[in-house]
Amino acid sequence: MLELMSVYTSYGKIKMLENIDLVVNQGEVVCLLGSNGAGKSTTIKTIVGLLTPNSGQIHFEGQSLNSLKTFDIVRRGISIAPEGRRLFPRMTVEQNLLIGLDEEKSNCDQLKCWIFELFPALKNRLNQAAGTLSGGEQAMVSISRALMQEPKLLILDEPSFGLAPILVEAFYQTITEINRHGTTILLSEQNAGKALEVSCRGYVLQKGTIHASGSKEELLDNDLVRACYLG
Numbered sequence: 605m606l607e608l609m610s611v612y613t614s615y616g617k618i619k620m621l622e623n624i625d626l627v628v629n630q631g632e633v634v635c636l637l638g639s640n641g642a643g644k645s646t647t648i649k650t651i652v653g654l655l656t657p658n659s660g661q662i663h664f665e666g667q668s669l670n671s672l673k674t675f676d677i678v679r680r681g682i683s684i685a686p687e688g689r690r691l692f693p694r695m696t697v698e699q700n701l702l703i704g705l706d707e708e709k710s711n712c713d714q715l716k717c718w719i720f721e722l723f724p725a726l727k728n729r730l731n732q733a734a735g736t737l738s739g740g741e742q743a744m745v746s747i748s749r750a751l752m753q754e755p756k757l758l759i760l761d762e763p764s765f766g767l768a769p770i771l772v773e774a775f776y777q778t779i780t781e782i783n784r785h786g787t788t789i790l791l792s793e794q795n796a797g798k799a800l801e802v803s804c805r806g807y808v809l810q811k812g813t814i815h816a817s818g819s820k821e822e823l824l825d826n827d828l829v830r831a832c833y834l835g
């Protein structure tokens with residue numbers, strides 16, 4: 605579904621991503637693991653056109669994304685819940701959910717119902733300013749906003765960052781639920797143990813290159829992953 609081939613991305617003269625090869629197949633949950641500054645967000649921004657790769661190819665459903673703007677990439681079926689949530693704090697939850705949607709979208713109510721099934725806590729919060737929600741609720745709004753676009757591929761950049769452990773558990777169950785519903789997921793995480801629990805495969809980024817990759821079982825058994833990310 606998504607394929608990155610030999611992707612290189614720089615910040616000005618500073619080389620960040622080197623030779624990234626990554627595949628996400630339809631129906632999978634794939635995790636992108638790595639510590640602070642490894643290049644996870646840079647990879648995600650490159651996929652969705654917020655950064656332009658210096659070289660390499662990015663294909664989605666067999667078509668190149670390289671020359672497309674973010675807006676067009678979202679229209680093709682990729683949505684992200686970005687690092688740090690990026691909500692509009694003074695706008696209500698509902699306004700945050702509807703932002704970026706085509707006005708004529710007819711199944712809005714149906715989508716909202718599904719979101720309330722996934723995140724019941726949001727049901728009574730629709731008219732509340734997003735900035736007044738708890739961290740956990742803001743994380744729910746961020747994922748829900750991405751789901752309102754009905755993406756084929758949902759990209760989550762450290763969705764559980766900063767959440768209490770009990771919430772992280774519930775969050776991961778919801779991510780599995782979203783995948784069961786038919787949405788393919790690429791999940792960036794520092795928390796390798798949690799991410800691998802819900803993933804079929806994963807990639808480990810270190811200093812902008814892919815250091816290891818494989819199935820969940822292979823990564824759980826990998827010495828580097830065990831030493832650096834599983835403690």
Ligand SMILES: Nc1ncnc2c1ncn2[C@@H]1O[C@H](COP(=O)(O)OP(=O)(O)OP(=O)(O)O)[C@@H](O)[C@H]1O
Nearest residue numbers: 615620638639640641642643644645646647687794
């Ligand atoms: N706008 C920028 N200009 C220059 N360097 C940047 C910029 N954004 C990120 N970097 C650098 O690129 C590297 C990779 O950053 P990136 O945000 O992709 O890491 P990450 O894996 O997402 O880390 P984290 O887990 O902290 O979110 C870091 O060294 C970071 O300092």
Ligand SMILES: [Mg+2]
Nearest residue numbers: 644645646687
């Ligand atoms: Mg990041």
